[in-house]
Amino acid sequence: MPAQVITVTSGKGGVGKTTAVANLAVALASNGSKVVCIDGDIGLRNLDVILGLENRIVYDIVDVIEGRCRLKQAMIRDKKLPELYLIPAAQTRDKNSVSPSDMNRLVKDLRNDYDFVLIDSPAGIERGFRNAIAAADRVLVITNPEVSAVRDADRVIGILEAEDKGPAALIINRLNPALVKKSDMLSADDVLDLLAVELIGIVPEDENVIISSNRGAPVAHDPKSKAGQAFRNIARRLKGEKVPFLDLDSSGSLWERLQRLAGRK
Amino acid sequence: MSFFDRLFGRKSSADSAKERLQLVLIHDRTDLTPAELDSLKDDLIAAISRHVEIDTQSMQIGVEHDGRSQRLVADIPIKSAQRRRARKTK
Numbered sequence: 599m600p601a602q603v604i605t606v607t608s609g610k611g612g613v614g615k616t617t618a619v620a621n622l623a624v625a626l627a628s629n630g631s632k633v634v635c636i637d638g639d640i641g642l643r644n645l646d647v648i649l650g651l652e653n654r655i656v657y658d659i660v661d662v663i664e665g666r667c668r669l670k671q672a673m674i675r676d677k678k679l680p681e682l683y684l685i686p687a688a689q690t691r692d693k694n695s696v697s698p699s700d701m702n703r704l705v706k707d708l709r710n711d712y713d714f715v716l717i718d719s720p721a722g723i724e725r726g727f728r729n730a731i732a733a734a735d736r737v738l739v740i741t742n743p744e745v746s747a748v749r750d751a752d753r754v755i756g757i758l759e760a761e762d763k764g765p766a767a768l769i770i771n772r773l774n775p776a777l778v779k780k781s782d783m784l785s786a787d788d789v790l791d792l793l794a795v796e797l798i799g800i801v802p803e804d805e806n807v808i809i810s811s812n813r814g815a816p817v818a819h820d821p822k823s824k825a826g827q828a829f830r831n832i833a834r835r836l837k838g839e840k841v842p843f844l845d846l847d848s849s850g851s852l853w854e855r856l857q858r859l860a861g862r863k
Numbered sequence: 864m865s866f867f868d869r870l871f872g873r874k875s876s877a878d879s880a881k882e883r884l885q886l887v888l889i890h891d892r893t894d895l896t897p898a899e900l901d902s903l904k905d906d907l908i909a910a911i912s913r914h915v916e917i918d919t920q921s922m923q924i925g926v927e928h929d930g931r932s933q934r935l936v937a938d939i940p941i942k943s944a945q946r947r948r949a950r951k952t953k
């Protein structure tokens with residue numbers, strides 16, 4: 599079966615695109631899929647450090663596109679997962695060194711040999727974003743439960759619809775259940791109400807994300823982390839499995855939790 | 864949201880966020896500013912009033928969303944012809 603090509607994008611910067619791509623790649627590859635991830639953020643390369651592969655880079659995506667190396671030479675194999683590869687972004691070039699048709703050509707060469715191609719998009723709605731969605735079969739829009747992130751996500755979802763790249767699926771990242779409970783953060787239902795798209799995952803705010811990015815080993819490797827669990831669930835949904843959404847409302851005292859279990863709250 | 868906010872009936876910050884986003888998204892999606900929407904309403908009233916007498920006090924015109932698509936919804940009561948005639952003959 600040819601690969602599913604999935605792009606993660608957001609509109610607003612810093613909401614968790616790179617984190618999501620790294621974790622979905624790890625989760626899919628841990629589950630036996632052959633995965634290539636492509637860093638589409640030319641000039642602001644990051645996926646390599648999040649995956650802990652920064653020391654192994656020789657060639658990058660622009661080298662492939664401009665014919666300085668073969669595709670295989672630019673593909674870096676993960677340290678732990680033999681079926682996971684990274685094609686790094688160029689650090690010293692700008693996004694105009696790549697065009698949407700370059701991306702289509704590159705991805706076409708990967709389609710037959712892998713199960714998933716994951717593309718990390720830069721923030722914004724300009725050239726880099728256009729490149730990142732050009733070859734996508736499916737686009738995941740990621741947002742945080744905050745006004746500016748949701749507004750930008752809506753704009754991107756609208757563009758994707760207009761370009762026949764929709765319907766997008768939504769990841770809500772950095773949800774803080776305690777704040778939602780105090781009515782000081784938009785809930786997942788609020789965000790879904792506003793954006794009116796399909797939900798594919800809710801990832802809680804989790805300090806393990808930062809700890810694991812320090813180490814260069816995405817949190818999806820960590821069986822105890824809630825964010826890791828959420829990313830593993832999204833990976834299973836991408837494979838077509840029906841997985842219930844995590845019950846993130848484990849905040850509160852043991853007593854409150856027992857009452858909730860007993861259906862009294 | 865603090866105890867005092869709730870005590871004094873202040874809206875939660877999540878509720879304000881949602882309400883503000885609802886309005887912003889309508890404008891983003893339709894490219895209609897609140898001022899443009901007002902002038903659209905005035906034009907509508909003028910056009911309809913050329914044909915029937917309408918009750919401008921109780922009419923409602925606004926943008927609603929249905930999934931990801933927006934629709935202009937107008938509820939414009941027409942003044943009854945009988946009452947109008949009765950008034951004229953008085």
Ligand SMILES: Nc1ncnc2c1ncn2[C@@H]1O[C@H](COP(=O)(O)OP(=O)(O)OP(=O)(O)O)[C@@H](O)[C@H]1O
Nearest residue numbers: 611612613614615616617721772802803804807808
């Ligand atoms: N669920 C989470 N819990 C805690 N921290 C998170 C979570 N998701 C992302 N972060 C942190 O948020 C920051 C931004 O994440 P990331 O780099 O993945 O965003 P991005 O969308 O790729 O940013 P850019 O637009 O700059 O490419 C990082 O420091 C990351 O560790």
Ligand SMILES: [Mg+2]
Nearest residue numbers: 615616639644
């Ligand atoms: Mg990034």
